[in-house]
Amino acid sequence: MNIKSLSLLLVTLGLVAGAAEAQVRSGLTWGKVGHDATFSTDTVACNGCNAYQGDTSCAVALPILCLYADGAPNPGVTTNFSNGWARGFVHLTAPIPGVALGSLANANAICAARFGPNYRMAEFHDGAGGWGWQAYGNIDPATRFWVHINDQSANCWN
């Protein structure tokens, strides 16, 4: 009743206050495009990203795409420059704010701590070309995730 109305008002005020936070930079994110059930591989790609300035506020918490590139041969998936083969295995970490990534070394350490010493943060060009690639895995398709790029300033730590 009245109490609930007041509570809603307070929640609304809280959201407005949150929107007023200081501006932060943006970081590069990718999304999952599909899963191949013949080879148990995922396709991940830019899919609307901004590879030059980043596309998502670094205040947002998203998973990191982690890759163990052990050199696994392509099991038979079709590849091209923008959809190559990353020769390994992918998983997603728990969501982490972009501002907490800190550096590539720190982001790599987060992947290694969660999945083992051979896992590191996935990179824009891991498929030999760029913009997208495939690897063994079946990650959650519902979320975008942090991917780093090694020749642009589109990372949260840049």
Place this chain on the structure above:
Amino acid sequence: MRTRGFLGLWAVGLLLGGAPAWAGSSVDEGTVVLEQGEGWSLVQTSGYAEDDGGQYFNQRLYLAQGQAGASGLPLTGGLYENVIGDAKGEATTFILDQTIVQELAQAESQGYLTPYLLSIAEPEDPEEGGWEPSLEAADPQGRLFGRCKNKEVRKSKTINLAQPLNLWSQDFGGGFSGSLDLTGNATGSATGEIVVELKRYAVFGVCIPYGVKFNHVRAYGQLSALAGATLTGTVAYSKSWEWPIAKPHLFSFTFLIGPVPVHIGVNLPITAGLDLNASISGQIGYGSNYSAQGSFDYTCTFDGCSGGNTFIQNGGNGSPQWTAAITGRIQPTVWAQVALRAYLYGEWLAYAQVGVRPRLHGDLWGYYGNNCGDADGDGRFETVDALTFDLDWDLRITAQAKALWWDPRNWDLGGIERRHIGFWDLLEHSTALDPMLAGNTPVPAGTSQRYDARMRPCWPYGEDVTYDLNYGDGSNVGLAGNPRFWVSANKTWPAPGSQNLVLTALRDAHGRILNSQTGRTIEVTSASRRGMTWAKVGHDFATGTDKFNCANCNPYTGDALCTEIRPILCLRPDGSPNPGLPVNFYDGWIGGNVGLSTPVRGNQLLSAANADALCAADFGPGWVMAPFHHATGGWGWSSRGNVTALQSDRFWVRIDNQPANCWN
């Protein structure tokens, strides 16, 4: 949410000495201001002095305050030094007869006394004894101007009090719309005493009385006050109000000190006040009855008061019933004050007063929402509500003094410190009062377990809370601590089973009785229960596949203690075909991807569905806890993945047809 209520309140006060500023030339009956400067005035006063058989007077008087006021008067050298030397502070108030001042100037100019001065002259003080020493211990004029000490005069009167306290006010403005209804009475007796000093000037071997200096006022007696108040309305923000209720005149009279007419009076100013402190807009309404009684004895100058009182509260009750709807806090303080005020000539010149001010401090707290903690440890914040009312009282002895050119000076002389009256839950049960109980479940028997208690974070008070934690097995433990921090107890369960714990918040150090409970069930498992674990036994580089198997596991009763913390082997089946690995009954193929969850204690795997949910939380929808069996057998299988586990690392795997899981 509907409530409604009453709260009672009273206040009594006593004042002596001081005065409000005047405006216009006629400041009091029989007194007219003729001229004024900084710190002084010349008035014409006339009337009838009751003492000594009665006498009419009509004289011009200088009224001056402190050295600054005295230095503005047309005084000759010797008299000027006499007055200034006696103005020991800014507060000293003088009344000088203009005729005598003028004739003293004439006498000193001509070298002998005028006939009028001769008619009022008094002999000098004897060498020893004689005048009682003034309250002002050392009188400089005795040394500087001969033996003409100030002459102290006391006047007092005792009155019986029977004053009604009645106030009804509404439309306060300033953020509060509503009404305050205050009724009651104050009874008792009080004595007001005023002490002035006759000032005398030593000249030509005699003492000429020429004026009066205010010394002090004293008020003493006993009072009993009973009042009830009802406050209703809507408040938007914090503000204070003060209303004069009445100021009955008790007595006044005029007397002559030597040639100088002095008029004193005593009245009884009664005021009421409301202080509202609100964190959010809301409605308030409460009422109750209250009383206090005691005695007092205070002496005041314009620089302060001294004395004491023996007031006590007498009864006091409240059964507030409320109509309120708030989320936040509103803290209304209602007070009334009865004061005894003594004045010199009129309040415009000087007055002092001592007042007794009982206050009732209300505190209304309302809450509704789901941001006030997880009381039962189920991982979800409960939606809770609260509407409570807390009531305290205290009593202040106040003093106020005003002289001529000053704003009133106020003092708090102490009183009775704040005490608790009651705490009421205005809902059937305010769930926001339920305490929080933290601790793991399930837990193994035979190992010490910690349980933590505190109040929910929206609980607005800071006094330590006392808890009772009942373990449900016939034992319990008492806890106490700051409501914002956890307090802990340890318990070792002797045997497996379900235990129903109840944490009760009993009361807090302020006196609020809470008796609010939170219960939760703790599952105690066998300390020796084991669950099945597997290991990674190889990786095929060409096909990107990991191979897992039992590796000396026990698929019938489990092999690893459920108190151990290990990852779950998680699987996302997608039906992908075998890329060419050789398979048999003990080494099969499951099409899909594998990964290791974050490590979890075996006892926290409550069921197969619960374990699947943990995998899905880590990797996404469709991920499950990996099974012992594959499509054509069991004991081992391969799937796509490359988990970085050592050969010796083992992880939880489930089996569907044997009780070898930690939840079995």
